[in-house]
Amino acid sequence: MKPAPTLSICRLFSLLFAVGLTTAHGLTPSYLRCEYLVDPLGIHEAAPRLSWVTESDSRGEKQTAYEVLVSSSTEKLAKNEGDLWASGKLASDDNAHVPYAGKPLISRQNCYWKTRVWDRDGKPGPWSSDARFEMGLLDASDWKAEWIEAPLESGELPTSLSGAKWIWHATPGADQTKGSPLGTCYFRYHFQVPSDTQLDLCALTITVDDSYTLSINGKEITKVGGKDSWRNPKNINLLPFITKGDNVIAVAATNEATAAGLCAKLTIKLPDKDRVILFSDKNWKTSDKAHANWTSISFDDQAWQPAIEIAPSGQGVWGALNDKATKFPVPMLRADVKVADKSVAKARLYATALGLMDFHVNGSRVGDQVLAPEWTDYRVRCRYQVYDITPLLRPGANVLAARLAHGWYSGRIGNGNYQFWGKSPALLAQLEVTYTDGSVERVVSDAGWRFAPSAITSSDFMLGEDYDARMDVADWSNPGLDDSSWKKAIVRNEAKRPLDPQVMEPARVVDELKAKSITESQPGKWVFDLGQNMVGVVRLKVAAPVGTKVTLRHAEILNNDGSMYLANLRGAPSIDTYICKGGGTETWQPAFTFHGFRYVELSGLPTKPALDAVTGLVWSSDTPQTGEFSCSDARLNQLQSNIWWGQRGNYLSVPTDCPQRDERLGWMGDAQVFVRTATGNADVAAFFTKWLVDVDDAQTSEGAYTDVSPRAGSSAGTPAWADAGVICPWTIYQAYGDSRLLESHYPNMARWVEWCRSHSQGLIRVKDRGADYGDWLSQGANTPKELIGTAYFAYSTSLVAQAAKALGKADDAAKYQQLFKDIKAAFNSKYVKPDGRIEGDTQSVYLMALKFGLLDGEAKSQAVQHLVADIAGKNNHLSTGFVGVSYLLPVLTANQQDDMAFKLLLQDSFPSWLFSVKHGATTIWERWDGWTPDKGFQSPSMNSFNHYSLGSCGEWMYDSLAGLGQDPSGTGWKHLIIHPRIGGGINHASYRLRTIRGTAASAWKIDNGQFILDCKVPVGSTATVVLPTAVAAQVLETKRPLTEMKEIRVNGVVDGKLHLTIESGTYQFSSPMP
Known part of the structure; x- marks a missing residue:
């Protein structure tokens, strides 16, 4: 297994002085890419953009010019003949997004290229290694193929329930059309099997609104759960479980929102005879109590009531089913x-x-x-x-x-x-x-x-x-x-x-996990623990007789009895089967499905399988890992591992919400909450380049962004979800300096803001808020949805104004900046009280107001006080859901509340980030309380154990705890902010990132009362360094007094901390701890 993206302090310190030194021949470009990809095939851009990096530990080193050669053959490139483009020497420090400016490129064109750069002294370095890109089929006429x-x-028995009736239980004397009270009710149905013949078929087609447990003759067969899973009826083979003579179907049906309805048909086929079909109707028995042995054949159900027939299948409140x-x-x-x-x-x-x-x-x-x-x-x-x-x-x-x-x-x-x-x-x-x-x-x-x-x-x-x-x-x-x-x-x-x-980058196998252990949960059911919640499939290796059917089930977590917890899969059975051909060891892996799981249940083998019968094949869009974090607190290292595994598993073609249940969509809210953390773990530029096109494709003709992209639903215009159409392209632009990407999405971003304006009243989003999820899965906090909509309207407007400024659209920048000011005024007038309290008085209302720049002066100071007081009043616990979680730690730090940020991050009782870590999580949970010791599992309707949104605290761990971030007013890591925050008893932390410009790193430790900071700034970049001392004379750099280092500029002291400016290279600062 590949190690999680953590980095020991000693290893990072050594790496800071061991990467890509400047040679005697000058700077050498490496890691050549075209449109973010290495040697891509199928480029369509008329002017493909080229990128490279140069690494050096020399201080103040920079690229002052470059030259690019693009040739139609390797032979010509070897002769330095740039027959497609010979740029000549161009004075520029650009090493990324350099646009091709040669001859027009045609379909299928082979392009071989290399580059060299000039250093700060005007000295040219050697040519890079060769790279290539190839044009795709640029015109529709190039395609001669036909679909x-x-x-x-x-070969499947149809799941049609035509002829069956929806039934439910109703309390005697109550309104029969409303069904039983919320919760669980119980159904039984008797049927006879002839004693003198063997059945060809005995299958139950069933659906229950919402979840159910099915037993046959007292034996539990399956559990199916989850909101809306009833839309997809299931076919269940009963042949292995029936007996000759009397049989009973027993169903425990649960619905937390209304009465639990059931619709079913039983299909029986005798040899050489027509099928007999029995439907759910008033002949089924029901009860609202689970009596002892109620699932067994011998249980006397005469006191149970006849079921209430509500509507034929396809009618009633349920409507049509997916019964094809x-x-x-x-x-x-x-x-x-x-x-x-x-x-x-x-x-x-x-x-x-x-x-x-x-x-x-x-x-x-x-x-x-x-x-x-x-x-x-x-x-x-x-x-x-x-x-x-x-x-x-x-x-x-x-x-x-x-x-x-x-x-x-x-x-x-x-x-x-x-x-x-x-x-x-x-x-x-x-x-x-x-x-x-x-x-x-x-x-x-x-x-x-x-x-x-x-x-x-x-x-x-x-x-x-x-x-x-x-x-x-x-x-x-x-x-x-x-x-x-x-x-x-x-x-x-x-x-x-x-x-x-x-x-x-395509999706591919990025890792393999060997099973850690194997246990027998029930006779013949073997549960493999892979040790890590992952996304992908398993490789099965077995030797069994011909016709042996091996069944693989997948789960993220186990029940207390060691069996698979499957309820949270809702309508996704996630079952793979393999029928052996016999004759020796057979190896197989699924090709066109995927699952989210840590545990694999294998059944069907005549003997106990070997531990290596199951190997986890981890699938992910192969975004290159670029960030590595580590610190002295092992719990935070596990949290970082959970964040990374959640990201790699859910970044699969699109940024999904979760990989296991019947959802797996490109949820916009999840994506925007996490995108800043994502850019700190991997190079996701190409990944988002593709997905943001999906986002624009899904946008409605009126300008509303949808809840999911690609669009697989009707909802649009939902606050915080739709705003991803603005937040994500802006964040990718900031991380990678990609102005072409920003330019291409800017019109859609502006259309969204205009849609919000036209669907507001007095610039308050009182209506048309789509699905209006609010602060999704918050804990005991009710943040007003109208306020969320208005706050995000303001934020998107502010970002569009900044985007317009970055793109040189001065008129638009002024227009949207004024609109932002007007929304801000409306927000303050509607929601902010004289004492600084904001309507709702939740952590999230203050976080949004502070993060989005909606408060000034005393109102801002009051909001910070109210936020901190709320957290302290909850015994240093958070209450935010998806909307507020990513802003929590950054907002506290931005407002000089580092101590409270550390208290929250290091809290390990519920609700907190470390609560799930404390209880063995290996990915980020969807809910703060997906499982608790006192209540067990949360509702299976919304209980993923691999859902990265709440892992958006990673951003703060990288740029505040480890202390490596970029200037928020800049892009593409041109200027870094190296500002470690010290607290929480942590005595060392490190973070290393391969940026678009090269390697940046920060590693600090406390040793014998000394604060020691090792850092690296990429070639051509600069950095502001903030040290925890106010006295420059106490600072050493590589064991020399700071006052002797002419290349380091001392900017002064702010809030008791010394601010310095440094150029590229590696540095080591030390000073006494305050």
């Missing part, structure tokens, strides 16, 4: 490829899918991506991938093959959506083999492709994946296979939509 599909029949078949085989497709017996220059596969795909050439898998292509709003655009398959081809006969799954396009996704964008997946593929003589061979998806069912008998994000190894076709992607019995692909007439290239 094809491979329709296969479902949801399990379809994954097809395998193939096409012959003839390669001439001559030299191949390159072979490129351009491909995308409405759904998910993977490709194989001559028996070898193409690439290492998973869940390709990335999720988009398929009505607006698709992202295509470019694969270099040159090494996989050979002269003569070849085969290009693919598998095609439903994925986000036509599978189950959050909000109860199924087949949201379409009914079935489709594939678009274009293989181009370019020979050295200039000729091109092209193979495209068309009616000539053939398909057949693969061994993947079903694959779905929520349901899981089923694989029958007995159906394996060993040579399905090799030449020579007789595919004459395969069906011909069907050309689909798809609406024209933009085909944009992949502009972010």
